Amino acid sequence: MTRYNFKIIEEKWQNYWVKNNSFKSVVDKNKKKFYSLEMFPYPSGKIHMGHVRNYTIGDVLARFKMMQGYSVLHPMGWDSFGMPAENAAKQNDLDPKKWTEKNIKTMRDQLKQLGLSIDWDKEISTCSPEYYKHQQAFFLELYDKGLVYRKENYVNWDPVDETVLANEQVIDGRGWRSGALVERKKLNQWFFNISKFSDELLEGLETLDGWPNKVKTMQKNWIGKSFGCELDFEIEGSLPVKNIKCFTTRPDTLFGCSFVAVSIDHPIARFYENDKNFLAFKEECSKTGTTEESIAQAEKLGFPTSLMAINPLDPSIKVPVFFANFVLMDYGFGAIFGCPAHDQRDFDFAKKYNLNFISVIDPINEKDKIETNNKAYTGPGKIINSKFLNNLNAPDQSILEAIKILEEKKLGKKKINFRLKDWGVSRQRYWGCPIPIAYNDKNEIIKVPLEDLPVKLPENINLNTKGNPLDHQKDWFDIQINGEKCKRETDTLDTFVDSSWYFLRFCSNKNTKEGFDLDEIKYWMPVDQYIGGVEHAILHLLYSRFFMRAIKHKRKEFINPEPFKGLFTQGMVCHETYKNKNDQWLSPDEIETNDKINYHLKGMPDEKVKVGPSESMSKSKKNTIDPEKIITNYGADAVRLFILSDSPPEKDVQWSDQGMLASYKFIQKFWLLHKKIISIILLKNENGDSKPIDSFTNIMIDKITKSIEKFHYNVLVANFHETYNYLNKEIEKPINYLSLSKNYKKILSIMHPVMPHLISECLIELEPKMSLEWPTADHKKILNKSINIVVQINGKKRTIINLENEISESQLILKIKEEPLINKFIKNKEFKKTIYIKNKLINIIV
Ligand code: ANZ
Numbered sequence: 001m002t003r004y005n006f007k008i009i010e011e012k013w014q015n016y017w018v019k020n021n022s023f024k025s026v027v028d029k030n031k032k033k034f035y036s037l038e039m040f041p042y043p044s045g046k047i048h049m050g051h052v053r054n055y056t057i058g059d060v061l062a063r064f065k066m067m068q069g070y071s072v073l074h075p076m077g078w079d080s081f082g083m084p085a086e087n088a089a090k091q092n093d094l095d096p097k098k099w100t101e102k103n104i105k106t107m108r109d110q111l112k113q114l115g116l117s118i119d120w121d122k123e124i125s126t127c128s129p130e131y132y133k134h135q136q137a138f139f140l141e142l143y144d145k146g147l148v149y150r151k152e153n154y155v156n157w158d159p160v161d162e163t164v165l166a167n168e169q170v171i172d173g174r175g176w177r178s179g180a181l182v183e184r185k186k187l188n189q190w191f192f193n194i195s196k197f198s199d200e201l202l203e204g205l206e207t208l209d210g211w212p213n214k215v216k217t218m219q220k221n222w223i224g225k226s227f228g229c230e231l232d233f234e235i236e237g238s239l240p241v242k243n244i245k246c247f248t249t250r251p252d253t254l255f256g257c258s259f260v261a262v263s264i265d266h267p268i269a270r271f272y273e274n275d276k277n278f279l280a281f282k283e284e285c286s287k288t289g290t291t292e293e294s295i296a297q298a299e300k301l302g303f304p305t306s307l308m309a310i311n312p313l314d315p316s317i318k319v320p321v322f323f324a325n326f327v328l329m330d331y332g333f334g335a336i337f338g339c340p341a342h343d344q345r346d347f348d349f350a351k352k353y354n355l356n357f358i359s360v361i362d363p364i365n366e367k368d369k370i371e372t373n374n375k376a377y378t379g380p381g382k383i384i385n386s387k388f389l390n391n392l393n394a395p396d397q398s399i400l401e402a403i404k405i406l407e408e409k410k411l412g413k414k415k416i417n418f419r420l421k422d423w424g425v426s427r428q429r430y431w432g433c434p435i436p437i438a439y440n441d442k443n444e445i446i447k448v449p450l451e452d453l454p455v456k457l458p459e460n461i462n463l464n465t466k467g468n469p470l471d472h473q474k475d476w477f478d479i480q481i482n483g484e485k486c487k488r489e490t491d492t493l494d495t496f497v498d499s500s501w502y503f504l505r506f507c508s509n510k511n512t513k514e515g516f517d518l519d520e521i522k523y524w525m526p527v528d529q530y531i532g533g534v535e536h537a538i539l540h541l542l543y544s545r546f547f548m549r550a551i552k553h554k555r556k557e558f559i560n561p562e563p564f565k566g567l568f569t570q571g572m573v574c575h576e577t578y579k580n581k582n583d584q585w586l587s588p589d590e591i592e593t594n595d596k597i598n599y600h601l602k603g604m605p606d607e608k609v610k611v612g613p614s615e616s617m618s619k620s621k622k623n624t625i626d627p628e629k630i631i632t633n634y635g636a637d638a639v640r641l642f643i644l645s646d647s648p649p650e651k652d653v654q655w656s657d658q659g660m661l662a663s664y665k666f667i668q669k670f671w672l673l674h675k676k677i678i679s680i681i682l683l684k685n686e687n688g689d690s691k692p693i694d695s696f697t698n699i700m701i702d703k704i705t706k707s708i709e710k711f712h713y714n715v716l717v718a719n720f721h722e723t724y725n726y727l728n729k730e731i732e733k734p735i736n737y738l739s740l741s742k743n744y745k746k747i748l749s750i751m752h753p754v755m756p757h758l759i760s761e762c763l764i765e766l767e768p769k770m771s772l773e774w775p776t777a778d779h780k781k782i783l784n785k786s787i788n789i790v791v792q793i794n795g796k797k798r799t800i801i802n803l804e805n806e807i808s809e810s811q812l813i814l815k816i817k818e819e820p821l822i823n824k825f826i827k828n829k830e831f832k833k834t835i836y837i838k839n840k841l842i843n844i845i846v
Contacts, residue, residue, distance in 0.1 A: 023118060031070060033524060034073070035526070046106060049627055069774075096463075115640070256361075263334040284301060285301060302353055322349075343376050439487050614654055790842070
């Protein structure tokens with residue numbers, strides 16, 4: 001009995017799969033297709049445990065479907081544009097392209113070592129001109145369809161680095177690199193008109209039965225549909241302003257209005273352009289970031305105008321008009337009416353500027369009545385102090401009634417608003433897809449002609465400049481288009497654009513003419529199962545859903561615009577955290593323990609280590625485990641088995657060295673068992689009862705098939721252990737060798753997706769001409785399949801009947817009549833109706 005040498009065997013099978021093109025995806029109209037996709041990685045250097053988990057989960061499914069006879073597309077690519085390459089290149093004076101390509105090579109090799117069933121012929125990389133050429137063509141297509149436009153918008157500006165920062169790069173109001181206070185600055189930016197599809201994106205969610213509800217809810221909230229009305233306030237004052245239009249979701253609180261507030265970018269701001277105080281106020285406002293959150297949290301600031309607004313429902317009430325920092329220009333009409341008693345922001349604002357409080361909703365609960373002095377009351381109640389609206393139930397009745405009255409009086413009208421804002425895609429960075437646009441002398445927009453695509457990034461340039469390095473590339477940006485002198489757009493596209501259509505590209509990654517081949521996507525799309533982290537629940541998934549709709553717009557022949565039929569979000573891989581006495585993070589490699597309670601620095605028993613909670617693995621906390629080392633020490637199958645074992649895939653999994661070791665031991669143990677089974681088969685014993693093993697095998701086929709379909713992968717691993725124990729005992733008894741061999745083959749087959757190297761080796765030793773097929777369970781062969789049936793009388797559970805085998809409904813009723821526990825409920829009573837859910841429940845109405 002030899003040890004299982006995973007190094008040799010894993011390498012052998014990996015080579016075999018490559019040589020035999022085992023995972024090639026073929027469009028075969030006679031076969032059902034399955035498109036299995038895991039979110040593609042950013043090539044940051046090496047794969048991490050999160051990748052191992054994500055790709056193993058996807059691989060099990062892809063292999064399962066292949067074995068079931070589906071034509072499977074299971075591709076891999078690289079989300080290879082983005083900041084880290086540019087930063088790494090800046091810091092180490094490297095070329096982002098070379099840095100990225102080197103990382104891709106390393107990570108590709110690592111993924112291959114994991115034994116993933118990937119069709120590497122389909123590989124793509126978003127930073128390659130062969131990919132982004134088509135993205136540029138899509139950009140122009142969207143531009144022609146009116147779905148792309150340019151406008152001035154606020155950005156987070158780092159005045160020291162002279163660069164635009166993403167929201168995540170603003171930490172406590174300062175630039176993440178320079179530490180400078182971030183300012184709000186207006187820049188010309190490119191936008192995708194995603195808000196045009198707000199309604200469709202919302203409605204489309206209803207069709208996504210294969211998505212987790214939590215993700216659908218997050219998208220729904222992000223799109224943020226609000227029902228309300230628009231209304232006009234007439235304005236009095238010395239300025240030529242007649243009306244201010246507001247959007248409100250609470251027109252029923254109009255009698256509680258004590259001010260009107262507009263954004264600092266509202267059209268009336270033009271009358272204050274030369275007012276020093278106003279400019280100082282604007283400056284103050286620009287110190288808060290651009291996110292809605294930061295604006296919501298910032299202290300409420302106002303600047304009074306000389307205008308008064310007239311309440312549309314009661315012209316005798318006049319209220320002051322302010323500029324306020326919490327009113328956004330790009331929502332509704334950039335203007336609000338304030339009702340301090342029933343809105344917290346208005347409450348804070350009114351307190352600060354000494355404005356009136358008029359309560360117009362009388363809370364239902366006594367307790368709330370007392371609290372209304374300290375905070376706005378936003379709950380339900382009865383309308384008060386509101387003339388003809390009095391006594392209506394708020395909010396349900398009162399909002400509709402208020403809108404009806406406003407519409408009748410022609411003072412306002414019903415309006416639906418969406419929170420979803422257009423997607424700003426301009427980034428002032430080098431390492432991204434160039435925007436295929438130029439500007440002529442008159443600063444008019446000129447499209448780069450299609451035949452000139454791709455607009456390639458210049459290479460070998462100096463990145464250590466202030467601001468966008470492309471702004472310094474005169475040779476690159478000075479061009480002629482149709483004989484006209486032009487300057488290229490130097491902004492590049494947000495990397496989210498790259499990942500918004502990559503799933504289409506995989507279907508026909510070699511097509512040089514177009515981004516996709518319609519026939520190919522008609523066959524492969526939608527992605528049947530998409531697997532990735534929940535951190536992408538909103539943006540990436542929403543942008544992909546938008547992109548599909550944007551392509552379909554005015555292209556009737558295009559496919560159904562929902563890209564992902566099934567979505568699965570996997571949990572994180574976690575590990576304990578460690579710190580030394582100076583509160584610096586330590587990696588698991590740097591520490592040691594003798595008793596699993598007290599930890600110290602390796603080789604230094606006096607240097608105590610503080611053990612912190614288990615957190616998701618991250619470089620910054622040094623609590624990572626390098627997959628490469630683990631694969632070298634234990635092999636790919638052991639890691640795959642471990643990463644699926646302890647928790648359901650949607651939950652976080654705790655890394656444990658003991659767990660890893662146990663998986664490794666299981667593989668070794670299984671190999672020994674396998675050798676035993678092979679030698680038993682070779683004895684060609686023809687005697688023995690094969691019914692028990694037939695039964696066991698079919699039960700397992702049933703269980704494992706269901707576990708894979710439902711993503712209960714941890715249960716699957718438990719089933720493997722059960723199988724091992726069973727076989728280990730069963731082979732001690734005499735079994736007919738043909739039956740053993742037949743059943744063992746099926747058992748190996750259902751274990752194959754999780755440990756493909758080990759199982760391939762076992763299978764080929766069992767049968768030199770190996771064929772991989774998913775077995776189907778033969779329920780007739782299952783012995784003693786005991787069934788529990790709940791018996792209800794008039795809807796009340798009275799007992800459970802245990803049956804050895806399936807019986808008919810009439811037989812079941814006879815049996816129930818004999819049950820002593822039931823007797824008293826049915827004695828002398830007539831059965832009016834029986835409702836029978838097969839093998840589960842029977843309800844007898846008497
Ligand atoms: C008066 C009012 C009274 C409001 C009240 C609320 C409660 P959602 O649900 O998110 O759509 N609003 C409108 N436009 C705004 C803008 N550009 N910037 C900031 N706030 C704006 O929110 C709608 C509410 O947000 C609107 O209803 C308006 O305040 C405010 F007791 O009108 B409300």
